[in-house]
Amino acid sequence: MSATTSSSFFKLPLSLIGVIKPLFFCFLLLPSLLISYAIIFDPLMLGANPAEAILHHTGDWVIYSLLLTLAVTPVRRVTKWNDAIKLRRMLGLFSFYYVSLHFLTYLGFDRLFDLSDMAREIAKRPFILVGFLAFLLMIPLAVTSTRGWVLRIGGKTWARLHKLIYAIAVLGIVHYWWLVKRDIFWPLLLGLVLAVLLVCRLFLFLRSAPRQRGARASS
Amino acid sequence: MTYTFGPKISSSEITPHEIYLSRRHFMGSALATGAALAASSALSATSPVALSFSQNAIPKPSDTVTDRALATTYNNFYEFGTSKSDPARNAGKFTIKPWTVEIGGEVAKPKIVGIEELFKFDLEERIYRLRCVEAWSMVIPWIGFPLSKLLAQVEPTSKARYVKFTTASKPDEMPGLSYRVLDWPYTEGLRLDEAMHPLTLLTLGMYGEVLPNQNGAPVRIVVPWKYGFKSAKSIVRIDLVTDEPKTAWNSAAPxxxxxxxxxxxxxxxxxxxxxRERRLPGFFANHDTELFNGYGEQVASLYSGIDLAKFY
Structure with a gap:
């Protein structure tokens, strides 16, 4: 090893985003690694009902990562830390990762991979329908998450399409709310967090909108 | 739902079924000889003494008894919290001594029964399937005696048509009570003929020992052909009544x-x-649910002529 390579190695992670992004990556990957470990080596790590625990944990992480995704812009505006935007795609893709696991858990463990049975259940149960709809809406967002797709469909269209995340997050909370038996504490709390994030956006939009409009008119 | 990885159950805590069975046989024979000796000391409800019982199970060949470690860590007992792991975590400080059950209402001889008195009945082991309304199931070896034997002592009057069970409500020891998810105290009910049915078990123990707190110590009922929430836990009152009693879950979401x-x-x-149901701890919900949880031969006659879809 030469002295020059080792010194450049130490320079590499000095940007804040360069540290935070890998940390978020590991943090968000960890639950799925623990679940995989449990499935393979020790299902009872997950309690007496491992399938239900996996369904709940993956569902929880869909909502956590969606809320984190939605927090990027307000955090960026408030802290003026523009690099925060570099987290957004990764956070969004993590929510798609967990929703895929969540869906597969349901399809496999609950519906025994029987698609027609699943279709009947989705049609009959509003809370599953709502969750399934959110899952479907997430697919185009995940597909178009690459730079290539932004260029292909144009930044404006892309941004409009990705506004779907608001609907997805609301559907996710409704799905959670409708599924609990009596104790609505967690869906209520997560719903409040979502409400705060959406109100933040509305506030930012109202503040910035006249300026943007003015800028557009003058250009 | 808090983010926990569930109650950790180490594999060493889980008794292999064969060992569990042989332990039970051991206890059975040991107790047969020591029964007279233990007659007085076995009445203590808190020491995890092996109970003396005869076997009277009607399991199916496919029913493997669920490991004790699972049946005692995955519980719906909202008085101790709404998460399945809450009861095992929070029921430790629940005091079950002294304990009395007050039996009243439409009876000729109302009485207050001390828990010690209940332990004097002839105890039987019943291996029952437990089907939760949430579509999971377990197989549990309960120990108790038919509720009918106790009800016979108080002599229900001709006006008695239903039996209402009331669960203990001790806010200092049951943290879940501070949260009004249900109307406390928890109440449940049965028709008198259901309560008198020989399968309806007044239950004092499970897995050869007295009930753990999280499973409804010191006394609960077990009604194996109904969803689990019908089997009231930690009972302090039994009332014989004329009209269908209000019950906790039915009132919450009829x-x-x-x-x-x-x-x-x-x-x-x-x-x-x-x-279908998920037989825990299995992953797949691939167990076909049976009408009356498979106890139709014994109980179907209670419901002849009744539209089960209407009166669900």
Whole structure:
């Protein structure tokens, strides 16, 4: 090893985003690694009902990562830390990762991979329908998450399409709310967090909108 | 739902079924000889003494007894919290001594029964399937005696048509009570003929020992052909009444939890199917649910002529 390579190695992670992004990556990957470990080596790590625990944990992480995704812009505006935007795609893709696991858990463990049975259940149960709809809406967002797709469909269209995340997050909370038996504490709390994030956006939009409009008119 | 990885159950805590069975046989024979000796000391409800019992189980060949470690860590007992792991975590400081059960209402001889008195009945082991309304099931070796034997002592009058059970409500020891998810105290009910049915077990123990707190110590009922929530835990009152009593889950959501709540694969819960169940700790919900949880031969006659879809 030469002295020059080792010194450049130490320079590499000095940007804040360069540290935070890998940390978020590991943090968000960890639950799925623990679940995989449990499935393979020790299902009872997950309690007496491992399938239900996996369904709940993956569902929880869909909502956590969606809320984190939605927090990027307000955090960026408030802290003026523009690099925060570099987290957004990764956070969004993590929510798609967990929703895929969540869906597969349901399809496999609950519906025994029987698609027609699943279709009947989705049609009959509003809370599953709502969750399934959110899952479907997430697919185009995940597909178009690459730079290539932004260029292909144009930044404006892309941004409009990705506004779907608001609907997805609301559907996710409704799905959670409708599924609990009596104790609505967690869906209520997560719903409040979502409400705060959406109100933040509305506030930012109202503040910035006249300026943007003015800028557009003058250009 | 808090983010925990569930109650950790190390594999060493889980008793292999063969060992569990042989331990039970051991206890059975040991107690047969020591029964007279233990007659007085076995009445202590808190020491985890092996109970003396005869075996009277009607399991199916496919029923493997669920490991004790699972049945005692995955519980719905909202008085101790709404998460399945809450009861095992929070029920430790629940005091079950002294304990009395007050039996009243439409009876000729109302009485207050000390828990010690209940332990003097002839105890039997019953291996029952437990089907939760949430579509999971376990197989549990309960120990108790038919509720009918106790009800016979108080002599129900001709006005008695239902039996109402009331669960203990001790806010200092049951943290879940501070949260009004249900109308406390928890109440449940049965028709008198259901309560008098020989399968309805006044239960004092499980897995050869007295009930752990999280499973409804010191005394609960077990009604194996109904969804689990019908089997009231930690009972302090039994009332014989004329009209159908108000029950906790039925009052909370009448369209989802009927008074009857017989296990029935043909009647879905509005939010999920009841056709199949997950036999814990299995991953797949591939166990077909049976009408009356498979106890139809014994109990179907109680419901002849009744529209089970209407009176779910």
């Amino acid at each position: 369209n989802e939890y009927g008074f009857n709540s017989n296990v029935n694969p043909a009647v879905d819960h509005p939010r999920w199917s009841q056709k």
